[in-house]
Amino acid sequence: AQSVAQPEDQVNVAEGNPLTVKCTYSVSGNPYLFWYVQYPNRGLQFLLKYITGDNLVKGSYGFEAEFNKSQTSFHLKKPSALVSDSALYFCAVRPNNAGNMLTFGGGTRLMVKP
Amino acid sequence: DGGITQSPKYLFRKEGQNVTLSCEQNLNHDAMYWYRQDPGQGLRLIYYSQIVNDFQKGDIAEGYSVSREKKESFPLTVTSAQKNPTAFYLCASGTGNQPQHFGDGTRLSIL
Numbered sequence: 001a002q003s004v005a006q007p008e009d010q011v012n013v014a015e016g017n018p019l020t021v022k023c024t025y026s027v028s029g030n031p032y033l034f035w036y037v038q039y040p041n042r043g044l045q046f047l048l049k050y051i052t053g054d055n056l057v058k059g060s061y062g063f064e065a066e067f068n069k070s071q072t073s074f075h076l077k078k079p080s081a082l083v084s085d086s087a088l089y090f091c092a093v094r095p096n097n098a099g100n101m102l103t104f105g106g107g108t109r110l111m112v113k114p
Numbered sequence: 115d116g117g118i119t120q121s122p123k124y125l126f127r128k129e130g131q132n133v134t135l136s137c138e139q140n141l142n143h144d145a146m147y148w149y150r151q152d153p154g155q156g157l158r159l160i161y162y163s164q165i166v167n168d169f170q171k172g173d174i175a176e177g178y179s180v181s182r183e184k185k186e187s188f189p190l191t192v193t194s195a196q197k198n199p200t201a202f203y204l205c206a207s208g209t210g211n212q213p214q215h216f217g218d219g220t221r222l223s224i225l
Contacts, residue, residue, distance in 0.1 A: 032211065034213055036213075036216075041202075041218075041219070041221070042218050042219065043118075043120075043204055043206075043216030043217050043218045043219050044157075044204070044206075044214075044216040045216070046213040046214075046215070049213055051211060090156065090157070099145065099164060100144075100145045100164075100208035100209060100210065100211075100212075100214065101162070102214055104156050104157045105156060106155065106156040107154075107155070107156045109154075
């Protein structure tokens with residue numbers, strides 16, 4: 001069975017500094033990997049996905065993620081954090097033969113301080 | 115604009131009452147999902163449907179029921195058997211290898 005771990009419940013970063021939100025996964029075969037963001041009282045918004053190809057994936061709002069097969073990781077990054085990036089971030093994984101089903105991590109709250 | 119509409123945004127349930135949460139999508143997606151989110155927690159899958167007139171239990175289906183009579187609609191009923199229904203409920207839809215799209219949720223509370 002597949003699983004996703006987000007080891008940090010919360011990440012704190014100063015505005016303008018780079019940010020990293022960690023995600024590791026366990027899945028048989030080649031994974032499809034996703035990042036979502038959730039603002040208060042809203043649904044999840046899709047940020048980016050990795051299916052195949054370049055290990056560095058660029059997404060919305062200046063976010064990017066690096067796929068590392070040997071470390072089974074898919075960390076979310078941004079070179080310069082904004083206060084408006086403060087939100088809850090979810091990593092998700094899907095085996096490549098599992099239709100549209102996703103397994104989500106527990107979420108990481110990102111706090112960007114001015 | 116295409117998207118997923120969940121209604122109502124806020125819902126209150128009296129003890130012993132069944133309530134139904136609406137989820138409608140105009141994205142022409144085959145699959146639809148219901149998730150439960152507790153404060154500060156991740157998402158737990160309640161039910162999902164890959165095709166019309168078919169649905170499967172997720173990880174926490176007890177106390178909930180669904181129907182999928184139309185491709186566009188996947189209502190969730192929270193029954194009186196669900197003893198702790200207070201949560202944020204999210205509906206999603208998807209197709210093929212594309213990301214799931216989410217509605218803006220319904221917050222259910224107990225009166």
